[in-house]
Amino acid sequence: MSVNPCWLFRLFLAVLFLLPVSLLPAQELTPRTLTLSEAIMLARKQSVDAASALGQLKSAYWSYRSFRAELLPEVNFSATLPSYRKNYNAYQQSDGSHTYVRNDYMSLNGAISVDQSIWFTGGTLSLTTSLDYMTQFGTGSRNHQFMSVPVALTLNQPLFGVNSVKWDRRIEPLRYAEAQANFLSATERVTMTVIQYYFNLLLARENVSIARQNLQNAEKLCEVAESKRRMGKISENDLLQLRLNVLNARSTLTANESSLKSNMFTLRSFLALGETEELIPVLPDSVPPISLEYHEVLKKALEHNSISYNLRRRQLEADYQVAQAKGNRRQVSLYAQVGFTGSDSDFGRTYTEMKDNQVIQVGVQVPILDWGKRRGQVKVAESNREVVRQQLRKEEADFSQSLFVLTEQFNNQVNQLQIALEADAIARRRYQSNVETFLIGKISTLDLNDAQTSKDEARRKYINELFSYWYYYYQIRSITLWDFAAQTNIDADFEEIVR
Known part of the structure; x- marks a missing residue:
């Protein structure tokens, strides 16, 4: 009777595989x-x-490096490239009646700003330059317009509130x-x-x-x-x-x-x-x-x-919670911006024929009747x-x-x-x-x-x-x-x- 060599080889591998680990030489x-x-x-x-x-x-x-970076000037770029609208909006005419007018235009805008936190006041000071462009369609001819703000200095300052940057x-x-x-x-x-x-x-x-x-x-x-x-x-x-x-x-x-x-x-x-x-x-x-x-x-x-x-x-964190609760009793903020702006259909003239641009805004929010809620929050923080x-x-x-x-x-x-x-x-x-x-x-x-x-x-x-x-x-x-x-x-x- 002949024996298949392949079968013997498989049998040998199976026996070798099933050998107990204890029979193998120890490491x-x-x-x-x-x-x-x-x-x-x-x-x-x-x-x-x-x-x-x-x-x-x-x-x-x-985390500490991120905090330190927040105290340094930050350069930001923002833009919309582009924005296209083709819709109808309500419009009130001179006789008081309303109608709908068609808008068909495309706009682009971009701005670069340098923002700096003011740690001792808690406000933010920004130096900004921006450029806007708009072109109108559907009027028989294509109209376009540029508006530039070469430089604008903006202050955003909360008043009487807690200065989080100072506490940080x-x-x-x-x-x-x-x-x-x-x-x-x-x-x-x-x-x-x-x-x-x-x-x-x-x-x-x-x-x-x-x-x-x-x-x-x-x-x-x-x-x-x-x-x-x-x-x-x-x-x-x-x-x-x-x-x-x-x-x-x-x-x-x-x-x-x-x-x-x-x-x-x-x-x-x-x-x-x-x-x-x-x-x-x-x-x-x-x-x-x-x-x-x-x-x-x-x-x-x-x-x-x-x-x-x-x-x-x-x-310090407990003291900060108390200061924050006291600052929330009233909110007063100052927004001020000074700079120049120009607008024209010619790009060059938007930067030569400048006009001043000034905005001053003071916002106040003081509760008249809150049933002692904010006073209670202060007492809780103090406790x-x-x-x-x-x-x-x-x-x-x-x-x-x-x-x-x-x-x-x-x-x-x-x-x-x-x-x-x-x-x-x-x-x-x-x-x-x-x-x-x-x-x-x-x-x-x-x-x-x-x-x-x-x-x-x-x-x-x-x-x-x-x-x-x-x-x-x-x-x-x-x-x-x-x-x-x-x-x-x-x-x-x-x-x-x-x-």
Whole structure:
């Protein structure tokens, strides 16, 4: 019987496709030693949180640029090219009767203006030049006419109303300064996040290392105990306890290895690193010897933190709402225009035979009876301003209190870290001594297990205390925007960053 080669080839491909993934060779990981400072640098450059903070800064930057542009002269061009009408309109004749007349004409117009906001009055000053052209059809002959305004100076000024431009000049710089401070604080918060992930991985690796060492020790002690049991120097209960210790050590190692992989994936993902890298964190061997004074920390925070800009901005916005409500009680506007104009069927004469062109208009809108509506709006705005003022006082007090607690926690953490370091060294020496004592049969397995537990907990506590130190340190940096180790403020070239 002959076998179709094509069928065999398809069968081979199907079997290869259905092979379990576990049978395929595992992808090898490339070890990469990572220090805390390197992790911080990568997080600030590559993390999604850093990109989000940069996006918010750019949005605030262009909003501020738009505000600044509104204060500068603006050149505008407007035109209708063309407008054609062929319709009938009502027309009143000299005897009072009405009739309909036919319109059949085309018009074109264009104007160029230079507009400038007057920030200290809230008005607008415009310098304009324009040209209009109209040609009429359906009269037996084609008639056309030009009208030019070579130059016209126009002032549009609201009187007694709120000057929004003046208020924006006070509020918008604070808003942008607040956004800059928020960006710097967000960058420090990115550091706090990567510190947490870094020490989680560091602790996970330490747990794996402890579990492996404990498993080796448990297996070694179990072998010694079995020899002693054969010689009758140890009880059956102690031997069984040591065998149980071996099983527990293996279970703990498996769980810790799984936790290590999870924490490594989290840190790699946050730093935007490849999945083929095996990150090996390095335990920081030193910390900056810093002792903080609360009043100095509070002073730096009030100088640089976004809360100082935020409080002032919100107070000004509440004041602006009150001024706006008061300005809405009456509306008076001034419109004035002076210039020259010319009109003729010949284009050249529209610019040679000039006539003056002047317009002055004052508009007034004052409510006679509004049943207290506008007065009520003023009272509501004033009440809201008082509410905002009390909220700001409370937020400032809460900010100072939380900063006091954080400063005390940081100063206390220095002592806690030193105590944890000494306890770790003592627990290691105690465990080693207990192992040697157990081998000569002078202590029980319970005492040995207690020493081992104390050793492991002391090591974990030291790493946790080290994490708390760095976390508190960068938390204070994020609030004060001040580097207390270098005694310099935390700043950035924002023009360069937003490009």
